[in-house]
Amino acid sequence: MTLASAGGRLMPSYVVKENVSLDKRWVSEITPKAEDFSKWYLDVVRKAELADYGSVKGCMIIRPYGYGIWERARDLLDRRIKDSGHENAYFPLFIPESALKKEAEHVKGFAPEVAWVTRGGNEELEEPLAIRPTSEAIICPMYAKWVRSYRDLPILINQWANVVRWEKVTRPFLRTTEFLWQEGHTVHATAEEAQDETLRILEIYREFVETELAIPVVKGLKTERERFAGALQTYAIEALMTDGRALQAGTSHNLGQHFAKAFDIRFEDENQQMQYGWSTSWGVSTRLVGAIIMTHGDDSGLIVPPHVAPIQVIIVPISAGNWKETVLPHARSLLEKLRAAGIRCKLDDRDNYTPGWKFADWEMRGVPVRCEIGPKDIEKKQVVLVRRDNREKAFVPMEGLESRLTAMLEQVQDALFRKACEFRDKNTTNVDTFPVFEEMMESRPGFLRCFWCGSAECETAVKEKTSATIRVIPFGADEEKGTCVFCGKEAISRVLFAKAY
């Protein structure tokens, strides 16, 4: 319902003490979540101008606002990767077919989704070139060249790149033919070091995703079925989206010596013995933007966690009378003042929209805090702050506004995380019998913590019956004893089942 159809203009909210109710929907472009979650997601992606479709199937255009979120996330993670001793480098987009084929499991796993270049200019290539679906096969040959002695280890390299996987079904950010990511590739002298690195990165991912994206995750080990092609072990962080489906938010692989052997990465150790290196690889992708949307968004649209928000505060001047003379200058100096305080903010000085329209517009885009400034505020030396997450309204004095705002942004960040944690916890259930499992997956999907015997047969059978898979074997879950939810045999651990994206 639009404001107009609701019966005309409201009285100035200046005198209104109560908050606008949360379920009041000012944003009408977006399909309500409950009506059709998929449609809601796509509406948010397009209406908040995060991404748009291009002309190539499965390839999206990441628009400035969406890219801005990715950019912030990228920078925050990049800092952590560097602080933990890794360096960035860049390897080629093309992988010779012969290189891709070297690790048997790897090529088998990726074959169905590799795009190939077979022609350059007008000439057929002698050897087809794969467009990287991941870069192990182009990086490992270089590592083989660079590693001679144990003194050359460890190699700790990360790259930010695009990769291509020929997907059959695509969705913006969640699964696209081309996507952006970071991929770390390391080589170590011992199995222990490689394992430590794998888990160290997993913890960095967890801390990063929870702290900066405000998305709670569960760390754990992947089952064989879900393991990266060519890995010894795959670990992941799994998040629960608000439709009850799980999203893999990051993976860290212990590659053992598989790739070292396939690509001949060898070194001479302290005892003058030739040894194969132990390698790892790990990555997170633009899928994280999809996770942000589906974790925090509501029926009014996106909510961007302040730490990664391209715009943290939107300043909306209240236009009344000759507002360009009376209000705008104050709004401009306010903008400067907040910018100087390190707050990412923007002044919406468009003169062809009413304040109310702008409120709804920026809500849809998920800007965490709105700052209204009008004639009465100027008179009282204050502004009106409204939080996006709960629409709470506060009248705040100009004096000391910067610190109030900074604090408020942190409050929003915390509140988003807490709310997401509550949702995750509320939708994580211990289930011990299969009929209940089936019923739960059907009626109220989420994480189901169940005992599992460890057999791939049970895992597959559960998937066939319910479409749910084991997302992760959570760390520390093996202390509890029980019997497999499917076959009833003795369980190795409780595991986390869910329908996955």
Added chain:
RNA sequence: CGGGGAGUGGCGCAGCCUGGUUAGCGCGCUUGCCUUGGGAGCAAGAGGUCGUCGGUUCAAAUCCGACCUCCCCGACCA
């Protein structure tokens, strides 16, 4: 890749079944006036290879065929 749905100004749609002047409507956009504290109002405008290619026909948005793209549901994956 299987099953289903859709493609018509920027967005959302009608028109198609039953071919026939200038392809409509709402929102948005432009200009002006007037407004502006939760998506204002009035007036005047601009904007279309009807997804693409081919076929049938005197005539195609409309009928036929192929292809492309998007969406939903499944099988495969960050």
